[in-house]
Amino acid sequence: MAGLEPLSTGMYYLDNFKMDERNLNQLSRIRGEKIGYVSQFSPMIPKLTVFENICIPHFFKKKDEIKSYTERIKFLSNKFEIYHLLDKRIEKLSGGELQRVGIARSLVNKPEIIIADEPTGSLDDETAISILNYFQEMKSLGLVIILATHNNMVAEQCDSIYQLKSEGLFITH
Template sequence: MSTVILKNIKKEFKGSTVFDSVNLTARSGKVIAIKGKSGVGKSTLLNIIAGLEYSSAGHYYFNNINMSEKNFNDLTSIRGESIGYISQHSPMIPKLSAFENICVPLWFKKEEKKIMNTKLKRIDKLSELFEVQSQLSKKIEMLSGGEIQRVGVIRSLINNPQLVVADEPTGALDDETALKVLSCFHTLKAEGVTIILATHSGIVAEQCDEVYHLTKDGLFLETV
Protein backbone atom coordinates (compact mmCIF):
# COMPACT_ATOMS: atom_id res chain seq x y z
CA MET A 1 0.00 0.00 0.00
CA SER A 2 1.35 3.44 -0.84
CA THR A 3 0.36 7.01 -0.16
CA VAL A 4 1.78 10.15 -1.73
CA ILE A 5 1.33 13.48 0.06
CA LEU A 6 2.60 16.78 -1.31
CA LYS A 7 2.44 19.78 1.01
CA ASN A 8 3.00 23.28 -0.39
CA ILE A 9 5.57 22.09 -2.91
CA LYS A 10 7.43 24.90 -4.67
CA LYS A 11 10.01 24.68 -7.43
CA GLU A 12 12.32 27.47 -8.52
CA PHE A 13 14.76 27.46 -11.41
CA LYS A 14 17.35 30.19 -12.02
CA GLY A 15 15.50 32.59 -9.78
CA SER A 16 12.10 32.04 -11.36
CA THR A 17 9.18 30.16 -9.86
CA VAL A 18 8.15 27.14 -11.94
CA PHE A 19 5.17 26.33 -9.70
CA ASP A 20 4.11 27.05 -6.15
CA SER A 21 1.67 25.78 -3.49
CA VAL A 22 1.27 22.31 -5.00
CA ASN A 23 -0.77 20.08 -2.69
CA LEU A 24 -1.87 16.52 -3.41
CA THR A 25 -2.90 13.38 -1.56
CA ALA A 26 -2.85 10.24 -3.71
CA ARG A 27 -3.79 7.09 -1.84
CA SER A 28 -3.09 3.49 -2.77
CA GLY A 29 -5.18 2.03 -5.55
CA LYS A 30 -5.68 5.36 -7.31
CA VAL A 31 -4.76 6.46 -10.84
CA ILE A 32 -4.07 10.20 -10.87
CA ALA A 33 -3.62 12.25 -14.06
CA ILE A 34 -1.82 15.59 -14.17
CA LYS A 35 -2.50 17.87 -17.11
CA GLY A 36 -1.22 21.33 -17.97
CA LYS A 37 0.32 23.49 -20.67
CA SER A 38 3.71 22.54 -22.11
CA GLY A 39 6.47 24.05 -20.00
CA VAL A 40 4.37 24.38 -16.85
CA GLY A 41 6.53 21.84 -15.02
CA LYS A 42 4.66 18.53 -15.19
CA SER A 43 7.85 16.55 -15.76
CA THR A 44 9.59 18.44 -12.95
CA LEU A 45 6.75 17.63 -10.55
CA LEU A 46 6.89 13.96 -11.53
CA ASN A 47 10.67 13.96 -11.01
CA ILE A 48 10.11 15.23 -7.47
CA ILE A 49 7.52 12.51 -6.80
CA ALA A 50 9.88 9.86 -8.24
CA GLY A 51 12.71 11.07 -6.01
CA LEU A 52 14.84 12.24 -8.92
CA GLU A 53 15.08 15.85 -7.76
CA TYR A 54 14.16 18.03 -4.82
CA SER A 55 11.55 20.72 -4.45
CA SER A 56 12.72 24.21 -3.49
CA ALA A 57 10.25 24.34 -0.59
CA GLY A 58 7.50 22.26 0.95
CA HIS A 59 7.42 18.60 1.94
CA TYR A 60 6.85 15.36 0.07
CA TYR A 61 5.85 12.23 1.98
CA PHE A 62 5.86 8.75 0.47
CA ASN A 63 4.57 6.02 2.77
CA ASN A 64 5.12 8.35 5.75
CA ILE A 65 8.74 8.93 4.73
CA ASN A 66 9.68 12.59 4.38
CA MET A 67 11.40 12.36 1.01
CA SER A 68 12.36 16.05 1.19
CA GLU A 69 14.80 15.25 4.01
CA LYS A 70 16.45 12.22 2.39
CA ASN A 71 19.79 12.39 0.61
CA PHE A 72 20.16 11.23 -2.99
CA ASN A 73 21.51 7.82 -1.97
CA ASP A 74 18.45 7.22 0.19
CA LEU A 75 16.14 8.41 -2.59
CA THR A 76 17.86 6.06 -5.05
CA SER A 77 17.39 3.15 -2.66
CA ILE A 78 13.71 3.95 -2.06
CA ARG A 79 13.11 4.34 -5.79
CA GLY A 80 14.80 1.01 -6.52
CA GLU A 81 12.63 -0.78 -3.97
CA SER A 82 9.26 0.91 -4.31
CA ILE A 83 8.92 3.35 -7.23
CA GLY A 84 8.58 2.56 -10.92
CA TYR A 85 9.44 5.50 -13.18
CA ILE A 86 8.36 5.68 -16.82
CA SER A 87 10.07 8.59 -18.54
CA GLN A 88 8.77 10.35 -21.61
CA HIS A 89 11.71 9.25 -23.75
CA SER A 90 12.53 5.86 -22.16
CA PRO A 91 16.35 6.25 -22.16
CA MET A 92 18.11 3.01 -23.02
CA ILE A 93 21.68 1.69 -23.23
CA PRO A 94 22.23 1.50 -27.02
CA LYS A 95 24.56 -1.51 -27.19
CA LEU A 96 22.36 -3.72 -25.03
CA SER A 97 19.44 -5.85 -26.15
CA ALA A 98 15.86 -4.98 -25.23
CA PHE A 99 15.90 -7.78 -22.63
CA GLU A 100 19.15 -6.52 -21.10
CA ASN A 101 17.75 -2.98 -20.90
CA ILE A 102 14.66 -4.30 -19.10
CA CYS A 103 16.91 -6.07 -16.60
CA VAL A 104 18.98 -2.99 -15.70
CA PRO A 105 17.08 -2.42 -12.38
CA LEU A 106 18.00 -5.97 -11.35
CA TRP A 107 21.72 -5.33 -11.68
CA PHE A 108 21.78 -3.40 -8.42
CA LYS A 109 19.94 -5.98 -6.32
CA LYS A 110 21.21 -9.24 -4.87
CA GLU A 111 18.22 -11.53 -4.78
CA GLU A 112 17.58 -15.20 -4.23
CA LYS A 113 17.25 -17.40 -7.29
CA LYS A 114 13.56 -18.00 -6.57
CA ILE A 115 12.81 -14.25 -6.53
CA MET A 116 14.87 -13.69 -9.67
CA ASN A 117 12.99 -16.46 -11.49
CA THR A 118 9.70 -14.83 -10.49
CA LYS A 119 10.86 -11.54 -11.98
CA LEU A 120 12.01 -13.22 -15.18
CA LYS A 121 8.54 -14.76 -15.50
CA ARG A 122 7.07 -11.30 -14.95
CA ILE A 123 9.22 -9.95 -17.79
CA ASP A 124 7.99 -12.75 -20.03
CA LYS A 125 4.35 -12.06 -19.13
CA LEU A 126 4.64 -8.29 -19.63
CA SER A 127 6.57 -8.73 -22.89
CA GLU A 128 3.77 -10.90 -24.21
CA LEU A 129 1.15 -8.39 -23.06
CA PHE A 130 2.91 -5.53 -24.83
CA GLU A 131 3.81 -7.64 -27.86
CA VAL A 132 7.59 -7.23 -27.73
CA GLN A 133 8.52 -10.85 -26.97
CA SER A 134 9.98 -11.31 -30.44
CA GLN A 135 12.08 -8.16 -30.01
CA LEU A 136 13.77 -8.99 -26.70
CA SER A 137 16.97 -10.40 -28.21
CA LYS A 138 17.42 -7.43 -30.58
CA LYS A 139 19.70 -4.50 -29.84
CA ILE A 140 17.58 -1.65 -28.52
CA GLU A 141 18.70 0.60 -31.39
CA MET A 142 16.93 -1.76 -33.82
CA LEU A 143 13.50 -1.15 -32.24
CA SER A 144 10.94 1.48 -33.18
CA GLY A 145 10.10 4.39 -30.88
CA GLY A 146 6.86 2.76 -29.79
CA GLU A 147 8.61 -0.54 -29.05
CA ILE A 148 11.26 1.25 -26.99
CA GLN A 149 8.58 3.00 -24.97
CA ARG A 150 6.90 -0.34 -24.29
CA VAL A 151 10.26 -1.77 -23.17
CA GLY A 152 10.54 1.22 -20.81
CA VAL A 153 7.12 0.48 -19.33
CA ILE A 154 8.09 -3.17 -18.72
CA ARG A 155 11.39 -2.13 -17.12
CA SER A 156 9.57 0.15 -14.67
CA LEU A 157 7.24 -2.64 -13.52
CA ILE A 158 9.52 -5.64 -12.95
CA ASN A 159 10.25 -4.82 -9.29
CA ASN A 160 6.54 -4.71 -8.40
CA PRO A 161 6.59 -1.02 -7.39
CA GLN A 162 4.15 0.43 -4.87
CA LEU A 163 4.12 3.70 -6.79
CA VAL A 164 4.30 4.18 -10.57
CA VAL A 165 5.23 7.63 -11.87
CA ALA A 166 4.70 7.98 -15.61
CA ASP A 167 5.53 10.94 -17.86
CA GLU A 168 3.38 10.76 -21.00
CA PRO A 169 3.50 6.93 -20.92
CA THR A 170 1.38 6.55 -24.08
CA GLY A 171 2.84 9.46 -26.05
CA ALA A 172 4.61 7.32 -28.68
CA LEU A 173 2.06 4.51 -28.76
CA ASP A 174 -0.84 3.72 -31.08
CA ASP A 175 -4.31 3.72 -29.53
CA GLU A 176 -4.48 -0.07 -29.18
CA THR A 177 -1.16 -0.32 -27.33
CA ALA A 178 -1.99 2.75 -25.24
CA LEU A 179 -5.12 0.99 -24.04
CA LYS A 180 -3.01 -2.05 -23.09
CA VAL A 181 -0.79 0.19 -20.96
CA LEU A 182 -3.87 1.67 -19.28
CA SER A 183 -5.30 -1.81 -18.74
CA CYS A 184 -2.04 -2.82 -17.07
CA PHE A 185 -2.24 0.28 -14.86
CA HIS A 186 -5.75 -0.71 -13.77
CA THR A 187 -4.51 -4.20 -12.91
CA LEU A 188 -1.82 -2.60 -10.74
CA LYS A 189 -4.45 -0.31 -9.23
CA ALA A 190 -6.47 -3.35 -8.16
CA GLU A 191 -3.32 -4.59 -6.39
CA GLY A 192 -3.13 -1.36 -4.38
CA VAL A 193 -0.48 0.40 -6.47
CA THR A 194 -0.64 4.21 -6.71
CA ILE A 195 -0.19 5.58 -10.24
CA ILE A 196 0.53 9.23 -11.03
CA LEU A 197 0.91 10.19 -14.66
CA ALA A 198 1.25 13.28 -16.79
CA THR A 199 -0.71 13.36 -20.03
CA HIS A 200 -2.07 15.58 -22.77
CA SER A 201 -4.49 12.87 -23.87
CA GLY A 202 -8.16 13.21 -23.04
CA ILE A 203 -8.59 9.47 -23.64
CA VAL A 204 -5.95 8.69 -21.02
CA ALA A 205 -7.38 11.22 -18.55
CA GLU A 206 -10.83 9.64 -18.86
CA GLN A 207 -9.37 6.35 -17.59
CA CYS A 208 -8.07 7.96 -14.38
CA ASP A 209 -9.76 8.30 -11.00
CA GLU A 210 -8.82 11.96 -10.58
CA VAL A 211 -7.54 14.58 -13.01
CA TYR A 212 -5.56 17.60 -11.86
CA HIS A 213 -4.46 20.70 -13.74
CA LEU A 214 -1.01 22.09 -12.95
CA THR A 215 -0.41 25.84 -13.16
CA LYS A 216 2.24 28.15 -11.78
CA ASP A 217 -0.04 28.76 -8.79
CA GLY A 218 -0.71 25.16 -7.83
CA LEU A 219 -2.44 21.92 -8.64
CA PHE A 220 -6.22 22.05 -9.12
CA LEU A 221 -8.70 19.18 -9.28
CA GLU A 222 -10.75 19.17 -12.47
CA THR A 223 -14.47 18.60 -11.93
CA VAL A 224 -17.03 17.40 -14.46
Protein backbone atom coordinates in the same frame (compact mmCIF):
# COMPACT_ATOMS: atom_id res chain seq x y z
CA MET B 1 8.04 12.70 -6.81
CA ALA B 2 10.03 9.83 -8.29
CA GLY B 3 13.10 10.75 -6.28
CA LEU B 4 15.20 11.52 -9.33
CA GLU B 5 16.19 14.88 -7.89
CA PRO B 6 16.07 16.39 -4.43
CA LEU B 7 13.08 18.66 -3.78
CA SER B 8 13.73 22.36 -4.26
CA THR B 9 10.82 23.45 -2.06
CA GLY B 10 8.13 21.84 0.05
CA MET B 11 8.12 18.32 1.41
CA TYR B 12 6.41 15.02 1.01
CA TYR B 13 6.39 11.67 2.74
CA LEU B 14 6.43 8.24 1.20
CA ASP B 15 5.77 5.42 3.70
CA ASN B 16 6.94 7.58 6.61
CA PHE B 17 10.11 8.59 4.74
CA LYS B 18 10.44 12.34 4.56
CA MET B 19 11.63 12.51 0.97
CA ASP B 20 13.00 16.05 1.13
CA GLU B 21 15.54 14.94 3.76
CA ARG B 22 16.98 12.09 1.65
CA ASN B 23 20.19 12.28 -0.37
CA LEU B 24 20.38 11.01 -3.96
CA ASN B 25 21.62 7.54 -2.90
CA GLN B 26 18.75 7.15 -0.45
CA LEU B 27 16.26 8.40 -3.05
CA SER B 28 17.66 5.89 -5.54
CA ARG B 29 17.22 3.02 -3.07
CA ILE B 30 13.65 4.08 -2.24
CA ARG B 31 12.86 4.43 -5.94
CA GLY B 32 14.30 0.97 -6.65
CA GLU B 33 12.17 -0.59 -3.95
CA LYS B 34 8.90 1.32 -4.18
CA ILE B 35 8.62 3.40 -7.36
CA GLY B 36 8.44 2.44 -11.02
CA TYR B 37 9.20 5.40 -13.27
CA VAL B 38 8.14 5.72 -16.91
CA SER B 39 9.87 8.57 -18.70
CA GLN B 40 8.33 10.26 -21.70
CA PHE B 41 11.39 9.35 -23.77
CA SER B 42 12.27 6.06 -22.02
CA PRO B 43 16.03 6.51 -21.68
CA MET B 44 17.78 3.24 -22.41
CA ILE B 45 21.35 2.02 -22.79
CA PRO B 46 21.69 1.67 -26.59
CA LYS B 47 24.31 -1.10 -26.66
CA LEU B 48 22.21 -3.39 -24.44
CA THR B 49 19.37 -5.66 -25.53
CA VAL B 50 15.74 -5.14 -24.61
CA PHE B 51 16.04 -7.89 -21.98
CA GLU B 52 19.13 -6.26 -20.45
CA ASN B 53 17.49 -2.84 -20.35
CA ILE B 54 14.43 -4.27 -18.61
CA CYS B 55 16.85 -5.93 -16.14
CA ILE B 56 18.41 -2.65 -15.02
CA PRO B 57 16.22 -2.35 -11.87
CA HIS B 58 17.31 -5.90 -10.97
CA PHE B 59 20.89 -4.76 -10.41
CA PHE B 60 19.66 -3.65 -6.97
CA LYS B 61 18.03 -6.98 -6.12
CA LYS B 62 19.38 -10.16 -4.53
CA LYS B 63 20.89 -12.87 -6.73
CA ASP B 64 18.43 -15.52 -5.49
CA GLU B 65 15.58 -13.57 -7.14
CA ILE B 66 16.93 -14.04 -10.69
CA LYS B 67 14.57 -16.89 -11.71
CA SER B 68 11.40 -15.10 -10.65
CA TYR B 69 12.76 -11.93 -12.22
CA THR B 70 13.26 -13.67 -15.58
CA GLU B 71 9.70 -15.02 -15.39
CA ARG B 72 8.42 -11.51 -14.65
CA ILE B 73 10.26 -10.12 -17.70
CA LYS B 74 8.75 -12.85 -19.89
CA PHE B 75 5.27 -12.09 -18.54
CA LEU B 76 5.57 -8.32 -19.06
CA SER B 77 7.19 -8.61 -22.47
CA ASN B 78 4.34 -10.88 -23.59
CA LYS B 79 1.78 -8.50 -22.08
CA PHE B 80 3.23 -5.52 -23.96
CA GLU B 81 3.96 -7.47 -27.16
CA ILE B 82 7.73 -7.05 -27.04
CA TYR B 83 8.70 -10.67 -26.26
CA HIS B 84 10.01 -11.14 -29.80
CA LEU B 85 12.33 -8.15 -29.22
CA LEU B 86 14.06 -9.36 -26.03
CA ASP B 87 17.30 -10.22 -27.85
CA LYS B 88 17.34 -7.08 -30.02
CA ARG B 89 19.54 -4.11 -29.20
CA ILE B 90 17.66 -1.05 -28.06
CA GLU B 91 19.07 1.12 -30.83
CA LYS B 92 17.09 -0.96 -33.38
CA LEU B 93 13.64 -0.22 -31.86
CA SER B 94 10.90 2.20 -32.85
CA GLY B 95 9.62 4.89 -30.47
CA GLY B 96 6.55 2.86 -29.56
CA GLU B 97 8.63 -0.24 -28.87
CA LEU B 98 10.97 1.80 -26.66
CA GLN B 99 7.98 3.15 -24.76
CA ARG B 100 6.72 -0.38 -24.08
CA VAL B 101 10.19 -1.47 -22.94
CA GLY B 102 10.23 1.50 -20.54
CA ILE B 103 6.83 0.55 -19.15
CA ALA B 104 7.92 -3.08 -18.68
CA ARG B 105 11.10 -1.90 -16.93
CA SER B 106 9.06 0.31 -14.59
CA LEU B 107 6.88 -2.65 -13.56
CA VAL B 108 9.48 -5.41 -13.32
CA ASN B 109 10.25 -4.89 -9.61
CA LYS B 110 6.55 -4.91 -8.71
CA PRO B 111 6.62 -1.36 -7.35
CA GLU B 112 3.97 0.11 -5.09
CA ILE B 113 3.76 3.30 -7.15
CA ILE B 114 4.12 4.02 -10.87
CA ILE B 115 5.00 7.56 -11.87
CA ALA B 116 4.55 7.95 -15.60
CA ASP B 117 5.32 10.94 -17.80
CA GLU B 118 3.28 10.59 -21.03
CA PRO B 119 3.37 6.76 -20.88
CA THR B 120 1.33 6.42 -24.07
CA GLY B 121 2.78 9.36 -25.99
CA SER B 122 4.61 7.20 -28.57
CA LEU B 123 1.94 4.52 -28.87
CA ASP B 124 -0.89 3.97 -31.33
CA ASP B 125 -4.39 4.12 -29.82
CA GLU B 126 -4.87 0.34 -29.65
CA THR B 127 -1.57 -0.20 -27.79
CA ALA B 128 -2.25 2.80 -25.54
CA ILE B 129 -5.62 1.33 -24.55
CA SER B 130 -3.94 -2.01 -23.82
CA ILE B 131 -1.40 -0.29 -21.53
CA LEU B 132 -4.12 1.72 -19.79
CA ASN B 133 -6.17 -1.46 -19.26
CA TYR B 134 -3.16 -3.11 -17.65
CA PHE B 135 -2.67 -0.06 -15.43
CA GLN B 136 -6.34 -0.41 -14.39
CA GLU B 137 -5.73 -4.08 -13.51
CA MET B 138 -2.71 -3.11 -11.42
CA LYS B 139 -4.66 -0.31 -9.73
CA SER B 140 -7.35 -2.80 -8.71
CA LEU B 141 -4.57 -4.81 -7.00
CA GLY B 142 -3.44 -1.76 -5.03
CA LEU B 143 -0.80 -0.17 -7.27
CA VAL B 144 -0.84 3.64 -7.15
CA ILE B 145 -0.42 5.22 -10.58
CA ILE B 146 0.40 8.88 -11.08
CA LEU B 147 0.68 10.00 -14.66
CA ALA B 148 1.15 13.17 -16.61
CA THR B 149 -0.53 13.43 -19.99
CA HIS B 150 -1.79 15.87 -22.60
CA ASN B 151 -4.06 13.19 -24.06
CA ASN B 152 -7.73 13.54 -23.07
CA MET B 153 -8.41 9.84 -23.74
CA VAL B 154 -5.70 8.93 -21.21
CA ALA B 155 -6.87 11.53 -18.68
CA GLU B 156 -10.45 10.21 -18.86
CA GLN B 157 -9.20 6.83 -17.57
CA CYS B 158 -7.94 8.41 -14.33
CA ASP B 159 -9.81 8.57 -11.03
CA SER B 160 -8.67 12.14 -10.37
CA ILE B 161 -7.45 14.78 -12.79
CA TYR B 162 -5.30 17.70 -11.73
CA GLN B 163 -4.62 20.44 -14.20
CA LEU B 164 -1.51 22.59 -13.86
CA LYS B 165 -2.04 26.15 -15.05
CA SER B 166 -0.11 29.35 -14.56
CA GLU B 167 -2.52 30.24 -11.74
CA GLY B 168 -1.85 27.01 -9.87
CA LEU B 169 -2.95 23.40 -9.59
CA PHE B 170 -6.66 22.66 -10.06
CA ILE B 171 -8.69 19.50 -9.53
CA THR B 172 -10.93 19.08 -12.58
CA HIS B 173 -12.25 15.54 -11.98
